[in-house]
Amino acid sequence: MSNPQAAAPLLRTLLLGGAFVLLAGCDNTDSLEQFGGPTQGSTYSIRYVRHVGRPAVAEVRHEVEAILAEVDRQMSTYRGDSDIERFNELPAHSCQVVPAPILELVRIGEQLSMESDGGYDLTVEPLMNLWGFGPQGREQKVPDAAKLAEVRQRVGHRYLRIDGDKLCKDAAVEVDFNSIAAGYTVDRIVDRLKGMGLDSFLADVTGELKAVGRKPDGSPWRIALELPRDDRQVAQRIVVLDGYGVSTSGDYRNYFEQDGKRYSHTFDARTGAPITHNLASVTVFHPSTLMANGLSTLLLVLGPERGWEYAETHGIAASFVMRADTGFVTRTSQAFERLAKGDGHDM
Numbered sequence: 476m477s478n479p480q481a482a483a484p485l486l487r488t489l490l491l492g493g494a495f496v497l498l499a500g501c502d503n504t505d506s507l508e509q510f511g512g513p514t515q516g517s518t519y520s521i522r523y524v525r526h527v528g529r530p531a532v533a534e535v536r537h538e539v540e541a542i543l544a545e546v547d548r549q550m551s552t553y554r555g556d557s558d559i560e561r562f563n564e565l566p567a568h569s570c571q572v573v574p575a576p577i578l579e580l581v582r583i584g585e586q587l588s589m590e591s592d593g594g595y596d597l598t599v600e601p602l603m604n605l606w607g608f609g610p611q612g613r614e615q616k617v618p619d620a621a622k623l624a625e626v627r628q629r630v631g632h633r634y635l636r637i638d639g640d641k642l643c644k645d646a647a648v649e650v651d652f653n654s655i656a657a658g659y660t661v662d663r664i665v666d667r668l669k670g671m672g673l674d675s676f677l678a679d680v681t682g683e684l685k686a687v688g689r690k691p692d693g694s695p696w697r698i699a700l701e702l703p704r705d706d707r708q709v710a711q712r713i714v715v716l717d718g719y720g721v722s723t724s725g726d727y728r729n730y731f732e733q734d735g736k737r738y739s740h741t742f743d744a745r746t747g748a749p750i751t752h753n754l755a756s757v758t759v760f761h762p763s764t765l766m767a768n769g770l771s772t773l774l775l776v777l778g779p780e781r782g783w784e785y786a787e788t789h790g791i792a793a794s795f796v797m798r799a800d801t802g803f804v805t806r807t808s809q810a811f812e813r814l815a816k817g818d819g820h821d822m
Contacts, residue, residue: 505691510536514543515657515681516553523668523676524691530671538667543680546660549574550652552600552610562642563600563649570643578637580652580659580765587769588632588744590785594776595769596744598634600651601626606749608729608740609651615731617738627747657683658722658768665764677716682723685764686716700758700794712794714815720764724771725756725796743776752778753798760792760814783808 510532511520521539525531551557555564562571584597603609605618605626618626634646642650652659657680664678665685675688677696686696695715700723714721726739730749739749757774761767770791774782779797783806786793792810796803807815 507691508532508535511679512540515547515551515660517681519543519678519680521664521668521676521678523673524688525673529673535668535671535673538671539664542660542663542667546576546656546663549577550580550656552651552653559650559652562644565644565647567644567647570638570641572640573642575640576659577642577652578640580655581635581637581642581650583655583765583769584650584652585632585635587773591773591777593632593745594743595654595773596630596632596742597650597652597654598630598632598648599742599744600649601629602742602744602747603651603740606738606742607731615738617733623747630744630747632744654724654772655765655769657681658720658763658765661685661720661764683720683764683768684716684722685720687718689717712815714760715817716760719760719762719792719814720767721758721760722764722767722771723756723758724775726750726754726775741772741775750776750778754779754782754795755798755803756796757782758794760811779806786810 504527506525507522508525509520509522511518519539521535523535547554547557549558552560552563554560558573558577562573565571581597584595587595588597600609604611605622607613607615629647629649631646631648634644634648635650636643636645660680661678661683662685664680665676665687668676668678669687675690677684677686684698689695695717697713697715698721700712700714724741726741726749729740731738737751739751741750742748743750754775757771759767759771759774761770770793774786774791774793774795776782777785779795783795785791786808790810791808792814793808794811795806797806
């Protein structure tokens with residue numbers, strides 16, 4: 476699972492006509508408003524079409540930042556007083572009353588873990604710390620085999636269980652929501668924007684996106700998928716969004732090399748080690764940004780072949796970028812091609 480402070484997304488929003496676009500009518504003016512700021516170790520941004528009589532930026536910003544603050548209090552692994560960190564500090568065979576959203580994400584994590592045969596797992600934080608990628612990580616290096624074996628005893632979704640409004644652990648596991656928290660946050664924000672009467676907007680939290688409706692000039696919200704390069708941004712394909720969340724997981728930014736071998740910040744819980752295959756990134760489109768977020772990580776963990784088979788079997792709109800001797804090779808699922816051609820409703 477990825478660290479949001481280090482993993483830069485392969486997505487760029489394309490807002491043609493500048494940051495603000497105005498359309499004037501006889502008695503009506505629609506404007507494209509925007510605001511943003513820091514969150515979850517990265518940034519967020521909201522762009523929305525404001526119709527006459529609809530909420531101003533200050534009101535919308537207040538509602539959005541209330542959601543961001545709530546998610547941070549509940550799910551941040553970078554503050555010791557969050558609900559999940561207080562749970563993480565408990566010993567084995569302990570239970571704690573937690574907010575309903577935490578239980579919701581644990582259930583989704585269990586589903587994704589089962590569907591990936593345990594490769595995707597919400598409890599890999601001790602491994603991330605051990606390898607130097609987590610919030611308590613000190614040095615990025617291959618750990619001692621004995622220490623790795625010891626830490627792996629504290630990793631596994633099977634050690635988590637829900638008892639009413641309590642989350643319980645049968646081993647000293649630590650939960651890390653970094654692979655789904657941003658997508659969950661986007662969906663929460665989208666629901667709130669709709670509740671405020673907004674019908675066209677683009678919400679971005681740490682690079683996880685969802686777009687609804689169109690801009691004031693009638694043009695769609697669009698994103699550019701980029702090749703995973705460190706030196707510059709290279710737009711590979713432009714996709715129109717309306718009602719879809721999108722998430723990219725990749726190993727191209729946060730990694731280290733030791734003895735000529737590359738070690739990514741994305742972990743396979745079955746091995747206790749970073750992934751080592753040639754799949755550089757996966758972008759997933761899904762009506763639920765939460766699911767897009769989790770599935771992009773799941774597919775990255777499964778790799779170029781098993782991940783591809785999973786996407787095709789489950790009808791997931793996904794774009795895979797693999798490393799090859801000549802550079803990068805892209806492969807897209809059938810569901811992705813339907814969506815890219817404007818036929819996403821058949822997914």
